[in-house]
Amino acid sequence: MNDTxxxxxxxxxxxxxxxxxxxxxxxxxxxxxxxxxxxxxxALAFLIVLFVSIFAKGIPGFFQYYVEIGVxxxxxxxxxxxxxxxxxxxxxxxxxxxxxxxYAELDVEGRSDKRAAGKLISQGAEQRLRKLVYDDPSLxxxxxxxxxxxxxxxxxxxxxxxxxxxxxxxxxxxxxxIDYIDRLQAEGKIVYAFSDYLIFGSASRNPEMAGIYGxxxxxxxxLTVCLLIAFPIGVATAIYLEEIAPxxxxxxxxxxxxxxxxxxPSVVFGILGLAVFIGIFGxxxxxxxxxxxxxxxxxxxxxxxxxxAAIRAxxxxxxxxxxxxxxxxxxxxxxxVIPLAMPGMLTGTIIGMAQxxxxxxxxxxxxxxxxxVDVPGSVTDPGTVLPVQIFMxxxxxxxxxxxxxxxxxxxxxxxxxxxxxxxxxxxxxLERRW
Amino acid sequence: xxxIQIAASILFIGLIYFIICxxxxxxxxxxxxxxxxxxxxxxxxxxxxMAWLPAYALLIVMAVGDDIVFQSLSLNFxxxxxxxxxxxxxxxxxxxxxNLVSGTNFGKQPDWAHAAADAWQRWIVTSARLTTVVCLSxxxxxxxxxxxxxxxxxxxxxxxxxxxxxxxxxxSVIAILTTIGIVFSVVFESFRFFTLVxxxxxxxxxxxxxxxxxxxxxxxxxxxxxxxxxxxxxxxxMLVSIVALTVAVPVGLFSAIYLSEYxxxxxxxxVKPLMELLAGVPTVVxxxxxxxxxxxxxxxxxxSLGLDVASESALAAGLVMGIMIIPFISSLSDDVIxxxxxxxxxxxxxxxxxxxxxxxxxxxxxxLPGVVASVLLAVSRAVGETMIVVMAAGLAANLSLxxxxxxxxxxxxxxxxxxxxxxxxxxxxxxxxxLALTLIIITLGLNFIALHVVKxxxxxxx
Numbered sequence: 001m002n003d004t005x006x007x008x009x010x011x012x013x014x015x016x017x018x019x020x021x022x023x024x025x026x027x028x029x030x031x032x033x034x035x036x037x038x039x040x041x042x043a044l045a046f047l048i049v050l051f052v053s054i055f056a057k058g059i060p061g062f063f064q065y066y067v068e069i070g071v072x073x074x075x076x077x078x079x080x081x082x083x084x085x086x087x088x089x090x091x092x093x094x095x096x097x098x099x100x101x102x103y104a105e106l107d108v109e110g111r112s113d114k115r116a117a118g119k120l121i122s123q124g125a126e127q128r129l130r131k132l133v134y135d136d137p138s139l140x141x142x143x144x145x146x147x148x149x150x151x152x153x154x155x156x157x158x159x160x161x162x163x164x165x166x167x168x169x170x171x172x173x174x175x176x177x178i179d180y181i182d183r184l185q186a187e188g189k190i191v192y193a194f195s196d197y198l199i200f201g202s203a204s205r206n207p208e209m210a211g212i213y214g215x216x217x218x219x220x221x222x223l224t225v226c227l228l229i230a231f232p233i234g235v236a237t238a239i240y241l242e243e244i245a246p247x248x249x250x251x252x253x254x255x256x257x258x259x260x261x262x263x264x265p266s267v268v269f270g271i272l273g274l275a276v277f278i279g280i281f282g283x284x285x286x287x288x289x290x291x292x293x294x295x296x297x298x299x300x301x302x303x304x305x306x307x308x309a310a311i312r313a314x315x316x317x318x319x320x321x322x323x324x325x326x327x328x329x330x331x332x333x334x335x336x337v338i339p340l341a342m343p344g345m346l347t348g349t350i351i352g353m354a355q356x357x358x359x360x361x362x363x364x365x366x367x368x369x370x371x372x373v374d375v376p377g378s379v380t381d382p383g384t385v386l387p388v389q390i391f392m393x394x395x396x397x398x399x400x401x402x403x404x405x406x407x408x409x410x411x412x413x414x415x416x417x418x419x420x421x422x423x424x425x426x427x428x429x430l431e432r433r434w
Numbered sequence: 435x436x437x438i439q440i441a442a443s444i445l446f447i448g449l450i451y452f453i454i455c456x457x458x459x460x461x462x463x464x465x466x467x468x469x470x471x472x473x474x475x476x477x478x479x480x481x482x483x484m485a486w487l488p489a490y491a492l493l494i495v496m497a498v499g500d501d502i503v504f505q506s507l508s509l510n511f512x513x514x515x516x517x518x519x520x521x522x523x524x525x526x527x528x529x530x531x532x533n534l535v536s537g538t539n540f541g542k543q544p545d546w547a548h549a550a551a552d553a554w555q556r557w558i559v560t561s562a563r564l565t566t567v568v569c570l571s572x573x574x575x576x577x578x579x580x581x582x583x584x585x586x587x588x589x590x591x592x593x594x595x596x597x598x599x600x601x602x603x604x605x606s607v608i609a610i611l612t613t614i615g616i617v618f619s620v621v622f623e624s625f626r627f628f629t630l631v632x633x634x635x636x637x638x639x640x641x642x643x644x645x646x647x648x649x650x651x652x653x654x655x656x657x658x659x660x661x662x663x664x665x666x667x668x669x670x671x672m673l674v675s676i677v678a679l680t681v682a683v684p685v686g687l688f689s690a691i692y693l694s695e696y697x698x699x700x701x702x703x704x705v706k707p708l709m710e711l712l713a714g715v716p717t718v719v720x721x722x723x724x725x726x727x728x729x730x731x732x733x734x735x736x737x738s739l740g741l742d743v744a745s746e747s748a749l750a751a752g753l754v755m756g757i758m759i760i761p762f763i764s765s766l767s768d769d770v771i772x773x774x775x776x777x778x779x780x781x782x783x784x785x786x787x788x789x790x791x792x793x794x795x796x797x798x799x800x801x802l803p804g805v806v807a808s809v810l811l812a813v814s815r816a817v818g819e820t821m822i823v824v825m826a827a828g829l830a831a832n833l834s835l836x837x838x839x840x841x842x843x844x845x846x847x848x849x850x851x852x853x854x855x856x857x858x859x860x861x862x863x864x865x866x867x868x869l870a871l872t873l874i875i876i877t878l879g880l881n882f883i884a885l886h887v888v889k890x891x892x893x894x895x896x
Contacts, residue, residue: 018786025788032790036692039685043709043764046757050712053727054719236605244599245606258609263811263881264874265818267845268616271870274852275619282501297612304609330595358716361820361845364853378438387718394722394825402726409719420714424707 054406054413061407064195064208064400065155066147067121067184071101073133075140084137086130094126098148105189106180116176120184122149124197124209149197150190152207152400154181158190161399198407203373203389207400210393212408214375218288218368218383219357225292225379226299226356231349233296234303235338238345241304242311243333262301269298270365278366285367286382294362299352306351310344311337343430350423354416360387386412435566437497444493444573448485451577452478458584472591480590481580483597489573496565504557511550620874623867630861631662636868639663642831642842644851644862662865664872666833670748670841674827675816677752677837678759683809685756686763693764694771695793706765713761721825724754729826736838744840746828752837755822759812766811770804771797803891810884814877820845844869 009017077097081088099118108117125148132146133139153172156162162171164178173181184190201211237258245251273294277283283290314337322332338345363369368384369392376383384392386408393405435443456478463470470477508531516527530543534551535558583590628636641661689709693702729750736743743749774797782792798805828840829850851866 025791029788029790032793033692033696036688036696039688040692040705040709042685043689043712043757043760044705046760047708047712049727050715050720050723050757053723057726233605233608236602237609240599240602240606244602254606254609257613259885260878260881261609261612263814263877264616265820265845265877267818267820267848268620268870268874271848271852271867272612272616272619275623275867276615279619280502281498282505283498297608300609300612328591328595330598354714358714358718360716360718361824361849364849367853369853387716390722391718391821391825394718394725405722409722412716413719416714416716417711 054409057403058406058408058410060159061403061405061410062195062198063192064197065150065158066191066193067102067150068145068147068189068191069098069101069105070143071098071129071146072143073097073129073139073141078129078133079140084134086134089130089134092130094129098125098129106183108180113176116174117180119173120151120154120177120180122151122208123206124149124201124204147191147193149208152398155208156399157181158185158192195407198404202375203371203384203392205371205396207396207398207404210401210404212386212389212411214372215384215386215389215408216411217375218291219385221288221376221379221383222291222295222363222385223353223357225289226295227349227353229293229296230299230303230352230356234300234349234352235307235345237300237304238307238311239333239338242308243337244329258301258304261297262305265361266298266359267361267365269294270362272297273362273366284380284382286370286372286384287380288368288376288383288385289379290366291363291368291385292379294366295356295359298359298362299356302352302355303345303348306348307341307345310341310348313344314340340432343426343432347423347427347431350419350426354419354423357419358387358412358416360391363388364391386415435562437493437565440493440566440569441490443570444486444489447489447570447573447577448482451485451580452482454478455481455581455584458581462584462586466586470586471589476590476594477580477584477588479594480583480597481577483594484580485573485577487597488576489569492572493565493569496561496569500558500561500565504554504561507557508550508554511546511553513546516544516546616874620867620871623864624871627861627864627868630864636662636664636865638665640665640833642666642847644865660861662861662868664844664869666831667842667844667847667869668872669833669835670827670831671817671843671845673748673835673837673841674752674755674823674843675813677749678755678816679809679813681753681756682759682763682812686760686812687767687805689760690764690767690771691793691798694768695789695797706768709761709764712757713765715758717758717819717821718825720754720758721821724750724822724826728754741838743838744828746826746830746840747838748827748841749837751823751827754826755816755819758819758822759815762812762815763808766808767801767805770801770808773804774800803887807884807888810880810887814880814884817880818845818873818877820849824849844873848873 074097075082078092078094079088080092098121099114102117102121103114106117108114128148129146150158153162154177157164157171157173157178158181162173168175181190197209197211199211200213201209202214204210237254241251241255245254273290277290277293278285318336318340319332322336323329327335363385368388370382370384371392372382372384374381390405390408390412393401393408456474459470459474459477463474505528508528511531512527527547530547531550531554534543534547535554639661641663642665643661689705693705697705725746729746732747732750732753733743733745736747778796778800779792782796783789787795823843823846827843827846829842829846830840831842831847832839834841848866848869851862
């Protein structure tokens with residue numbers, strides 16, 4: 001009874017019923033689409049907030065405040081033994097030379113005034129003066145207008161992070177210093193310029209002197225080791241699994257293994273490095289060599305999986321043609337398949353390298369987080385890498401480190417985006433569709 | 435010579451042999467009017483491989499192995515009366531000797547340590563000389579063997595290809611070796627940890643407090659103060675992951691649906707790479723963003739609502755982790771949704787359903803296994819994520835399910851325990867390995883289930 005009532009209605013009633021429900025269904029359709037659009041909007045909003053917040057903090061980090069003062073380069077004070085060697089320069093009183101020029105500039109007398117004035121200039125200034133006269137001894141005995149970095153507290157004051165209104169005892173610079181800063185500024189002696197310390201400076205606890213140079217070299221060394229290990233092994237594994245390996249149990253185990261390795265959290269690779277390379281092999285900590293090996297093991301699955309896809313995309317007709325004219329299996333692979341699959345392999349490798357460049361956790365495990373001032377000269381010198389440097393700076397309390405960290409992040413992101421763009425371009429330009 | 439110089443010399447020797455053997459094969463070819471078995475360069479390759487492979491293999495063994503040998507030899511210098519002393523610790527003794535060797539010794543060391551260090555330094559010199567002589571002569575000898583083999587009957591191409599195939603096969607074994615390395619390094623140390631701390635305490639204990647050092651020297655049995663109950667860590671990991679998934683699953687899934695079903699090709703071409711940009715951002719950057727931008731924002735929001743928010747809250751870390759895993763969910767789900775055959779959609783349209791009815795009642799059920807797998811993979815990503823939680827979630831091991839509290843996670847603890855100098859023997863260090871073991875089991879388990887779900891419930895349409 002019910003069935004007939006439901007199933008057999010006249011076309012007219014049916015049309016009416018559908019029409020009645022249509023408005024509701026269309027509204028639902030619109031809502032559903034809106035939901036989808038807002039999901040994308042949310043994701044893109046996150047992206048924008050992330051980039052804007054990094055760039056807003058980071059762009060000022062590429063600049064810092066310097067002071068320009070006339071310095072009497074007094075040979076006797078700077079170079080006591082007079083032979084212009086580094087030892088002699090270090091024994092000399094570069095700090096005194098700079099300070100007395102500053103005192104002359106500001107007309108300060110008295111100990112407490114001098115102490116306040118002395119705190120304006122970064123500790124890196126003396127090092128810079130030494131390097132200047134070491135590189136160009138003809139400057140000795142002349143008077144030069146030199147540019148020195150201001151101390152990070154002064155920098156933060158000039159940027160407005162340390163407020164003038166704050167009571168004197170609560171801020172890190174006192175009223176006298178503010179007075180000196182105002183006078184220097186009024187005379188146009190304080191300049192806001194591109195921060196050469198950021199690019200060429202090495203790790204330092206003084207934010208105004210800290211730079212990424214050492215970490216950058218460390219990153220290059222680590223990535224070189226990683227590439228030299230991961231690329232040949234990854235490609236060789238891909239070739240073996242795609243072209244040569246018999247389809248048997250062992251091959252299957254290797255394949256499952258590679259997929260599992262791709263799922264292992266990166267920090268575990270660091271533990272592997274710590275336990276095997278440092279614990280069992282007794283290799284030193286913090287060296288780019290181990291960092292590179294650990295990152296290579298981590299990126300291997302990425303490279304293998306994309307290289308296999310690239311090899312698989314080469315049509316069988318190419319192989320058959322080569323075999324047909326008498327090439328051996330190896331000649332077919334090395335002369336025909338690999339060149340055709342190379343763009344795909346390179347794309348995967350670049351993406352893997354970008355992953356390795358941004359990776360932090362495994363390198364913390366093997367001690368690349370140590371505070372190292374020297375720039376590593378080889379893969380067995382202790383060093384650190386860019387992301388770890390960012391991690392360490394993010395932990396420091398000084399306000400100026402926030403800008404420096406953000407600036408370092410911008411540099412890192414620029415490299416990553418360039419690498420990924422290169423991968424996309426290689427894929428678009430060189431990859432052949434069959 | 436240093437290792438790198440030796441490696442370069444071996445490379446050079448191989449290249450020289452390549453040139454010599456190829457040209458001698460060419461001469462041979464001319465003199466016997468072209469009846470060589472293989473093309474001439476294969477004779478060169480064979481000689482070069484013979485020069486390189488044994489020499490490099492030996493070089494690697496020597497470079498890695500010398501320290502291990504020195505270490506065991508140096509123990510002979512420790513007098514018996516010291517070794518039998520109950521306070522004697524072999525690892526500390528080795529560290530004493532090593533510090534003397536590397537010149538980073540502070541304080542006074544016993545005479546035997548100085549004797550061992552002196553001997554060690556002599557060994558380094560001897561071993562460097564020995565390595566140079568042996569490796570280079572091996573390279574010369576191997577290459578000469580290759581040269582000796584240049585004759586019309588030698589099938590050099592087959593020999594070279596045989597060597598190359600075994601090299602390719604050997605590299606595919608590296609993946610297995612890595613897994614074995616991971617499993618052994620983690621399992622072995624975990625077992626040592628479980629001899630110090632009962633496994634039941636580790637799995638079910640409700641307080642995690644490894645901070646009391648000194649009293650817990652291995653084997654001394656003074657475990658009194660430290661507690662190794664991992665429940666708060668796993669609760670923290672779960673809490674952060676749940677927050678992350680609450681953000682990432684709806685956003686990722688709806689983006690995937692919109693991109694695959696509604697968006698024009700142009701919009702898709704712009705939006706998809708932008709979303710994948712989120713996956714390319716290094717985790718340390720997310721950590722910095724979480725700690726410096728999101729956490730203060732969450733805190734001030736909470737305070738303005740009258741809520742007490744910890745400055746390092748699970749909410750902030752979870753939110754940012756959610757942003758990080760959006761692209762994992764969206765791009766995997768996108769692939770799965772696009773793989774649903776068009777015929778299913780058209781059949782549904784033909785019955786009069788609207789597009790969203792089709793998506794909800796036809797496409798999504800068909801794509802469900804893949805979507806579930808993508809969510810599981812995202813969970814495993816969230817559980818294994820390290821830097822965001824290290825930088826933004828804090829280290830306080832609170833057992834709490836309130837996302838406004840500070841919690842800590844398994845990965846964050848592993849990093850804090852293992853960063854910096856540590857003794858391999860203390861229960862605190864070993865506990866990190868036990869945590870890593872559970873972490874591996876969880877992530878691999880999730881991965882396994884995800885693959886299984888896809889395999890078992892995938893609809894085969896064609």
